[in-house]
Amino acid sequence: MVSVAANPTRQFSPHSRVAVLLPLPLAGLYDYLAGAHHLHPGDFVVVPLGRREVVGVVWGEGTDAVAAAKLRPVTRRLECPPLPEVSRKFVDWVAGYTLAPPGAVLRMSMSVPAALEPVRDxxxxxxxxxxxxxxxxxxxxxxxxxxxxxxxxxxxxxxxxxxxxxxxxxxxxxxxxxxxxxxAPPPPFAHPDPDHPGPVLSVGQRAAADHLCEAVAGGFSVAVIDGVTGSGKTEVYFEAIAAALAAGRQSLILLPEIALSAQWLERFRRRFGTLPAQWHSELSDAKRRDTWRAVAAGTAKVVVGARSALFLPYKELGLVVVDEEHDAGFKQEEGVAYHARDMAVVRGQLGGCPVVLASATPSMETVTNIAAGRYTRLHLPDRHAGALLPEIGLIDLRRHPPPRGFWLSPLLVAAVEETLAAGEQAMLFLNRRGYAPLTLCRKCGHRLQCPHCTAWLVEHRYGHGGEAGGTGRLVCHHCGHHVRPPTACPECGAEDSFAACGPGVERIAEEAAHRFPAARIALMASDTVAGPQAAADLIGKIADHQIDLLIGTQIVAKGYHFPMLTLVGIVDADLGLDGGDLRAGERTHQLLSQVAGRAGRAERPGRVLLQTFQPSHPVMAALAEGDRDAFVATEAEARRAAGMPPFGRLAALIVSGPEAAALDDFTRKLARAAPRLEGFQVIGPAPAPLALLRGRHRRRFLIKARRDVALHAPLRKWLESAPPPHGIRVQVDIDPYGFL
Missing domain, CATH: 1.10.10 (Arc Repressor Mutant, subunit A)
Known part of the structure; x- marks a missing residue:
């Protein structure tokens, strides 16, 4: 790979050699002749590739590896702003760290081909x-x-x-x-006003905001806003955005659920007088084109987006904020596997701008970086305007079980009834979509499984908007395969023998409608909320108290503020604690803390009830006692003793193919070529927990290394020594977060 740091402003005269990076998962750079064009690094160009033409980016000077007579000329240069030098450095860095083809990373920066065409007057x-x-x-x-x-x-x-x-x-x-x-077309976005009147900050908020404002003028740094739920973290980093606006620089805010961020957007509008540019998968093609162009031109001053917004071609980025930095949604598993929080820190360092991480439950990696002095902690221990943290209680399901066929303990039912009788709102939380996670035949025990994945089909009875959907459907949550429930068992032929086993969030809604018939109930899950507008409408109804009881999955934990919501009931607090996941305890503690934080965020005190079969589990004890630091210390000690992240290094190889026998032959060959180094352990191959996914068989290697042992060079050499045959894919996941 040619370094983009070398002669970044060099001009290539006609007939000189140029190296072009194509947004394709190819080996590297391709050399062309500049032809009749005066080119610079970063220029977008159309070049021939085989019998077709593709758009690429001039990456630097070509080599002498191919005779000039065999080189083909650049077809044309596109009249659009070049890809900035810092963006090209970022592509190189991400590719090197993730061991992904650079072109695959570039494709994320060139995700809107229409934006490269000339703007029509x-x-x-x-x-x-x-x-x-x-x-x-x-x-x-x-x-x-x-x-x-x-x-x-x-x-x-x-x-x-x-x-x-x-x-x-x-x-x-x-x-x-x-x-x-x-x-000329009008600018697509109004400029946010940094001097627009904002809320009055508390003493603690003002101190944190002043630190961030100073950081905006001081180059790269990382600050962590570690504040309890409801402490006003958003208002604090809004002040940093105002400082960046006043300096004429752009700001990027990454959110884990941008399509469900209606309340955040409204808070931004109240603070700055207009909405920011948005970047997420729900945007129309035209809006994505206009946003990409505005970012490249520097006229989109504030961008709020999902993790892919990190790869937009910012003209002058002055601030990066990662809100809810602990959220697993920032990890991309498919294609180029990267963690947006970590790459945001890299982007800030390459561009010389500060990075702000915000969370009520910072990740173990972030806590470790604070302890090492690499990140600065800005602590907000109190809720804003004197609101109190909710009281958290445990319901031991061994002593207070629900009646047979139901899922809510009598203690939780009584608490909901009391809350509704007081004219307040309640929430029931279960992090499991659908009606039932398993459907089996009562006669022979046959379970309905996805034909394309190693996964049970999940019954769904509700459609978009949370309305009951008739006879329902069986859905695979991994590949999207869905069928109507069969009338007879395909194994034994028994008629009407299938039973729904276990609760999903839809089943809790059904029970709630039975137990609280007078309550106005709403269901909020990713498959019942059809896009940003539907989410905004539902959130508005809850805020206006048109809903008495909200029932939802993890999307209800994303920072919403409902003044009348005083009770949160967590139906299955143990869900997620098991399964062999390295981060199971940490993730459960984070998720339940975030859900609990929805209660009592105004002048009314809140309470949280967790239904659990494991009241003595360290996660449950930490939540009940409100002692996050003790849990983090215990978790850190266990990770350190096992040499697990963040005190050790992990990488995963996911090898997949259409035929199991050919896949196993190749993984055995790959295992024989594995590095044998001190402090570098290769585990596997073994069938992945999802051994079949979207019709492809899957095997996994797990690589475990000490922090002081180089990880990337041995991995790269290993993969080069055993290239996969046709039809077999090898995906590298550095710092894996999921183990399916």
Whole structure:
């Protein structure tokens, strides 16, 4: 790989060699002749590749490895801003760290091909300077009067202002009475106002905000806003955004659930007078194109987005914020495997700008970096405006079990009834989508499984909006395969023999409707909320107290503020503690702490009840006692003793293929070539827990190394020594977060 640090402003004259990186998972750079073009590093160019043409980026000077006579010239240079030098450095860094092809990383920066095409000027209308003779009607007279009185308008706007149809405008153009006026399109985003009045900060918030504002002017640093739920972390980093705006620089805020961030966006609008640019998968193609261009031009001053927003071509990025930095949603598992929190720190370092991490339950990695002095901790121990943290209690399901066929303990049912009777709101939380996680035949025990994955089919009875969906469907949550429930068992032929086993969030909603018939109930899960607008509408109803009882999965834990919500009941607090996941305890503690934080965020005190079969588990004890630090210390000691992250290094190889026998042959060959180094352990191959996923068989290697042992070089050499045959893929996951 050619370093982009070498001669970043060099101009390549016609007929010189240039190295072009293509947004494809290929081996590296391809050399071309500049042809008739004057090119610079970062220019987007169209080049021939085989029989087709593709868009790539000039990465640097070409080599002499191929004779000039065999090189093909660049077809054309695209008239758009070049990919900034820091973006090219970032692509190289991410590719080197994740062991992914650089072109696969570049593709994330070139995710909107239409944005690279020239921006078309709008065509407005004005009265011709010397109009010829033409027939004048009342409609035409109105159009000409409006056109003479107003600045040039596009045809549709002029027709609307004059109260006529588009045919009238077209006729005036054809008659020569109107003439076109090219106009640059308006900026897609208003500039947020850093001086727009904001809320009054507490003494603790102001001290933290002042630290961040100073950091904005001081180059790269990492600060962690470690504040309890409801402590006003968002308002603190808003002050840093204001400082970046005042300095004329761009800000990026990463959220784990951008499509469900209606309350965050409204808080931003109140603070800065307008909404920020948004970047997520729900945007239309046109909006993505306009946003990409505005980021590259520097006119999108604040961007809030999902993890992919990190790879946008910022012209002058001055601040990066990762909100809820602990959230596992920042880890990308497919394609290029990376953690957006860690890559955000790298992006800040490469660009010389500060990074802010915010969480009520910081990740173990972040806590370790604070202890080592690499990150600065800004502690907010109190809720804003004097609100109290909720009281947390445990319901021992061994002593207070639900009645047979139900899932809510009598103690939790009584608490919900008491809360609703007081005119307040309650929430029931279960982090399991659907109606039931397993469907089996009562007669023979046959379980309905996905034909493409090693996973049980999950019954769903509710559609978008949380409404009951009739007879329901069976869905695979991994590949999306879905079928209607069969009327007869495919194994034994028994009719109407299938039973739903275990509760999903839809089943809890069914029980709640039975137990609390007068309550207005809403269901909130990722498959019942159809996009950002539906989420915003539902959140608005909850905030306006049009909903009495909210039932949801982990998306209800994302920082929402509901003043009348005073009770949170966690139906299965043990869910997620088992399964052999390295981070099971940490993740459960984080998730349940976040869910608990929804209760009592205003002047009304809140309480949280956790249903558990393991009340003595360290996670449950820490939650009940409110002693996060003791749990973190215990967890850290266990990880350190085992040499596990963040005190050791992990990597995973996921090898997949369509045929199990061929896959096993290759993984045995790969195992024989594995490095044998001190402090570097290769475990496997073994079938992945999801041994079949989307029709492909999967095997895993786990690589465990000491912190002081190089990980990347041995891995790269190992993979180069045993290239996979056709049809078999090897994915590298440095610092894996999931183990499926």
């Amino acid at each position: 709008l065509v407005a209308c004005r009265v011709a300077a010397t109009p010829p003779a033409f027939k004048l009607t009342e409609a035409r007279r109105r159009v000409l009067a409006v056109a003479a009185a107003l600045p040039p308008l596009v045809a549709a706007d002029l027709a609307r202002e004059a109260g006529v149809g588009p045919a009238v405008i077209k006729g005036l153009f054809e008659a020569g009475a109107l003439e076109p006026v090219p106009q």
